[in-house]
Amino acid sequence: MWVEKYRPSTVEEVVGNEEAKKEFIEWIQRSKRGEKRPKEMGIFLVGPPGTGKTSLVHAAAEQYNFHVLELNASDIRTGRRLEEALNKIPKSRPLDVYMDELKFEIVVFVDEVDGVHGSSDRGGLKTLLNIAKRRDMLMVLSANFPDPQKHRDLLRGFKVIRFWPLTTRQLAMLLKRIAQEEEIPIGDEVIGEIASRSIGDARQAINLLQITAAGGGAEDVDLLDTLPITETINRVLTELDERKIRRLISASLSTPQNLYRALAEMAATSNLDEETRCKVLDALSRIDIFMGRIMKTGDWKMLREVTYMIVGAVSTLRDAGASYVDRIPTYIFFRAIRARRREKVREIALNIGRRLQHSSRKAIFEVFPFLSFSVKTGQVWMAEALGLNEDDVKILKEIEL
Ligand SMILES: Nc1ncnc2c1ncn2[C@@H]1O[C@H](COP(=O)(O)OP(=O)(O)O)[C@@H](O)[C@H]1O
Ligand SMILES: [Mg+2]
Incomplete structure (x- = not known):
């Protein structure tokens, strides 16, 4: 997988965010020299995904001879195991003999603290703060989107170093190097x-590059030229040449979620017989699982399978006479339902969220428009499958776009 193959191994290779990098290095060097620690408890790297936070910690540790002890959310949740892990670190190691001026040889790294979920996270974060007070190590945290409320103590107590999205130029240069x-x-x-x-x-960029290369669309500017999903679907539905269909799909797979979301929407809202509908939705869920596996393992050979599976789903839809209608942007929808029946809607969202193991926000933004549309076109099977009752369905029907 290229994102791993091209993970920066030195600080210099981490593209962009020069200020943040400089600050980080200064901070760890100061800690290492054992200079009086500033009042901050540690470092908190904050910034959107794929900007190099994790890479920077590992690369810097390598360059500046730190040992990284990485803890995950569950280590933190169960504070006990955490203490065990920390106590396993020998107090004095052979290296100390040569570098006794080095005070902080251990970086305790908690990546993505904002991913620490569950009712026990308050306890987890408290444990974290307690460990951070220890003076025999440096604590580094990272978060993509810290919550100003939930992570207040961390944002206050730690030295916050901000990462910004890379510029298009920086990304392009990085991609070019990899392509070469x-x-x-x-x-x-x-x-x-x-x-x-x-x-x-950058993670997304490198993944897209690899997908594009694997799909054979690297030279096909024409296809990659941001085809809106409606356009792709309509072209796929009317195109008879199977080779062209495959190329269209390869190109649109660079945003696979959009593609199968659109197909799922078609399957749920078109006037299909139940058997066909189930067949298509079943195929789509398999495609979703496949794509997830590919993104995780980098087994790009499977992409070919996925393309064939999508071709299958699309032709089933086409043969059944399905059509694709572009949706109204969901934020308009959300405002409209907020204005009406706020409480009831929230309750339904919460129930749906529970069923699908989504947040209720995701239920509102991603499931609701879909659901409301389908009950309005007389199809209640999905609402029923999600455990909604007659009253809920009535509300979904009443909601106006
Ligand atoms: N600034 C960067 N420079 C070069 N590659 C990067 C950069 N940021 C991310 N990447 C690429 O994306 C992958 C994931 O980056 P990572 O450091 O885990 O990002 P973050 O922790 O900010 O989400 C890396 O393996 C690397 O391939
Ligand atoms: Mg990371």
């Missing part, structure tokens, strides 16, 4: 397109 290294034929326009689509997220 991999010897893939890819034009500047495609690189530029991928860079600007990735909105500052």
